[in-house]
Amino acid sequence: MxxxxxxxxxxxxxxxxxxxxxxxxxxxxxxxxxxxxxxxxxxxxxxxxNALARGLLTKRSHAIGMLTNDTYGRLTLPMAAGVSEVLVDHGLSVFLCATNNDPRLARLHLETLLDRQVDGIIFTATRLDLKPPPELAKLSIPVVYAFAEGPADRISFFPDDAQGARLAVEHLQALGRSHILHITGPEDYLAVRVRAKAYRECVNSNAEVLYGDWSEEWGHEAIEQIFSRHGKRPDAIFCGNDEIARGVIDALRDKDLAVPRDIAVVGFDNWEVISRQTRPPLTTVDMELKEIGHRAGLAILGLTQGETVPTGITRLPCRLVVRQSCGGPPT
Structure with a gap:
């Protein structure tokens, strides 16, 4: 036809x-x-x-570019879903381009998006301290940063890591857990340092933090380190991500310790592929990535329509998802 x-x-x-x-x-x-x-x-x-004819008429492409270094989409896909939900009712499409942390590939994707005359660009990253491509700051079209920090005169959205860490620790304290340990990822990550600082503010300024990889293997290894020492064992463990938490729970089970009866465990991310399948299901902090996408989508929509949108950083609150890995007060 x-x-x-x-x-x-x-x-x-x-x-x-x-x-x-x-x-x-x-x-x-x-x-x-x-x-x-x-x-x-x-x-x-x-x-x-005809989209091309419509673009010539309105001087707009009715498309937004999303540039990300998130190869696997773990963080970006939920944000992209939030962006799309905002833009689809306004007739805007989203082009998602992954850079794989390759500056050359980032430039090529950016040139392609500009050739398509996108109305704006949203940049997302896998860590808050990753520097965005400098070319973005020089563009004449609107640019919004999500889970990334742009220049002071631009718009940036990311999760409030300190508030999220406090949610986890205060929940454990409310359950009567008094010896809470923090096992987390690499110390060179800004988010890791922010969460560790918030943890210490809740527990003890001199509390030990175990830094390692974002992996289940590190969760196992950290438990081996803890239980090879003499001294009081923790009654709760706050983990830097859900993968570490699952490794911790498996390692505790290997030592015939029950979660949460003997030791309560909280993760961070609410990566449901892991958190729901952990046994017991994992209590964890959700960074509300889809809401970050919503806010970024609303900001880029406003900018493309000529509205004034406040610049600067907006830290969005995290949410605690309570499952069975915390239980009640220690027995």
Whole structure:
């Protein structure tokens, strides 16, 4: 079947081509009855506007680019879903481009997005202290940073890691856990240092933090380190991510210790592939990535429509998802 054109719509609705175009684009002085008839006919015959022609008319591509270094999409896909939910009702599409931390690939993707004349760009990263491509700051189109920090005069959204860490520790304290240990990822990550600082503020300024990898293997190894020492064992463990937490729980089980009866465990991320399947299911901190995407989508939409959007950093609150790995007070 051939593609239906504006000429077909006009003929079926009994109006001129210019009137049909005005009715569908909301331009001119077409009366309400004609607009309704033209739109109804366009839907009935399966007419879809030509995006290129529409772009020439409105001076917009009705597309947003998302540039990310997140190869596997663990962080970016939930944010992209949030962005898309905001933009789809406004007729905007999203092009997602992964850079794989390769500056050359980032430049190529950026050039492609600019060649497509996207109306704006959202940049996302896998860590808050990763520097965005410097070219972004020089663009004349709107740029918003999500889970990344842009220049002071731009708009950035990321999770409040300190608040998230406090949620986890204070929940354990409310359950009566008094010897809480923190096992987390590499110390060179800004988020790791921010969470560790918040943990110490809740527990003890001199409390030990065990730094390692973002892996289940590190969770196992950390438990071996702890239990090879003499001294009081923890009654709760706050982990830097869900993978570490699952490794910790498996290692405790190997030592015939029950979670949460003997030791309560809390993770961070709420990566449901892991947190729901852990045994017992894992209490964890959700960074609300989809909401970050929502906020970034609303910001880029406002900017493309010529609205004034406040610049600077917005830290969005995390949420504690309570499951069975914490239980009640220690026995």
């Amino acid at each position: 051939r593609r239906q054109t504006i000429r077909d719509v006009a003929k079926a609705a009994g109006v001129s081509i210019s009137t049909a175009s005005n009715a569908l684009n909301g331009t001119g002085r077409t009366n309400a009855e004609t607009i309704e008839r033209v739109k109804r006919v366009a839907e009935e015959i399966g007419f879809r506007p």
